Amino acid sequence: MNLASDDGNLGEGEALPQEDGRWSELLRPDYLAATVTLCLGVALFAFNEFFVSTALPTAVEEFGGATLLSWAVTLYLVFAILGGAVAANLKARFGARGTLIAAAAVFVAGTFVATAASSMPQVLAGRIFQGFGEGIIAAVCYALIPELFPPRLVPKIFGAEAIVWATAAFGGPLISGFLTEYWSWRAAFGVNIPAAALFVALVLAIVPAKTASTAKPRPIPLMRLIVVGAGILLISVSNAAPSVVLMAAALATALTILWAAVETDRRSEHSILPVGAFSVSKPLGTGLWVVLLMPLAQASGSVYLIYGLQHVWNFSPTAAGFSAAMMAISWSATAIFVASLRSHDLRVKLMAIGPALLSLGLAGLTFSIASDEFRLIFPSQIAVGAGFGISWGTLSQLMMDVSPRGERDKTSALLPTLQSAGYAIGAAICGLTANLKGFDEKASVETIHGALLAVFVVACLISTVSVYFGQRTVRLAAKGSQGRQRKAGTPRFDETTE
Secondary structure, three states, X not given: OOOEOOOOOEOOOOOOOXXXXXXXXXXXXXXXXXXXXXHHHHHHXXXXXXXXXXXXXXXXXXXXXXXXXXXXXXXXXHHHHHHHHHHHHHHHHHXXXXXXXXXXXXXXXXXXXXXXXXXXXXXXXXXHHHHHHHHHHHHHXXXXXXXXXXXXXXXXXXXXXXXXXXXXXXXXXXXXXHHHHHOOHHHHHHOHHHHHHHHHHHHHHHOOOOOOOOOOOOOOOHHHHHHHHXXXXXXXXXXXXXXXXXXXXXXXHHHHHHXXXXXXXXXXXXXXXXXXXXXXXXXXXXXXXXXXXXXXXXHHHHHHHHHHHHHOOOOOHHHHHHHHHHHHHHHHHHHHHHHHOOOHHHHHHHHOHHXXXXXXXXXXXXXXXHOOXXXXXXXXXXXXXXXXXXXXXXXXXXXXXXXXXXXXXXXXXXXXXXXXXHHHHHHXXXXXXXXHOOOOOOOOHHHHHHHHHHHXXXXXXXXXXXXXXXXXXXXXHHHHHHHHHHHHOOOOOOOOOO
């Protein structure tokens, strides 16, 4: 794996790797445990985002607290983002093994609290611990990919991680629903305990203990973390505001808080973000914009598409859920295909197509709503899934390739955190847009139809911006690679052959 120089380009004399690994190598004895460990760590995070929406309504029937239902998702997400934000610092202080085991213990403690809960406040307390622990686990697992695998297998393991996310989107509600219906809602939470125990055992087996270091540990920026948490929390709860004006004010305030936190972090000696984050002149900065904007735009479908299918076109819950399954299957299949390509250069060039496919899919969803033609929804969802599948793994790898030297852990930890933040911000923007159009549970079909159209128009506009940043990321990465490789006398980025 290429390390990057301090100016955000590839390291001196380092060419982009020409990977020729095979999927089967991930299952060989040398790498099987590492593959299972990292995929399981990410799966715990991914599946827990979807479990709660299916299991908790049954819990509410048991002991009440319906008004707190949305907070089970909100608090988990906020504390997962905070956990991800502090993960790189903890890894540097205590090593990956110690950090993962401690985070797993926090996650299991939260799972016990939520599983044994007799009231919604107790469930919420458990979700806080679950979110914080799992946010750290997911971030450190991403950071461990280039440490546990040779360069030729990095695309494959990133492809596997993308498949985990897509599978979670499809299988999470299904598994949770099965456990809830045929056993108990507590089983949907409790299944995490043996999974976490297996994860800890694998960590002990494959992750080396931290070696002694004389370097002074970096202080944890608690105040900045608190500010970021407040901003994300305000975004998450803005949809609950009693009026559109208050909702817009809360969202604007939250985005201002986050912008101020990013600007403060850039000037800090002990930053959370890697150098060059969100800069429009560096491939790391533009790439991170893509990581944020693609989930932000896709949140429109995650939040409102299934609801629209049920209430505008009278789909059954199962038939409506099939649209999400199509997106997840497309994401997985495309991720496997891209990760199987042997040319790194080709994968990077294809990466720029991902945001364009997302925009095409969202445009198709917009047109299907405008023309009242529901049959366009399914191919449009396939395009959305393919957009993520063709770009997500390569984009994640590229972000580490172009990270400043010594800051790759920060970048790796930021990837799942930023993805979750994108969904949170996107859900809030979509909620504000829908509410402005009169959307609520008592709205007429015509009002719902108009609100959905507005939501997807906004999503199309956001995805268009991600297309620009995707194209710019590829150009900046190629330019930086060409400059470094010419100095070292190696082939140009676009001239490298197998």
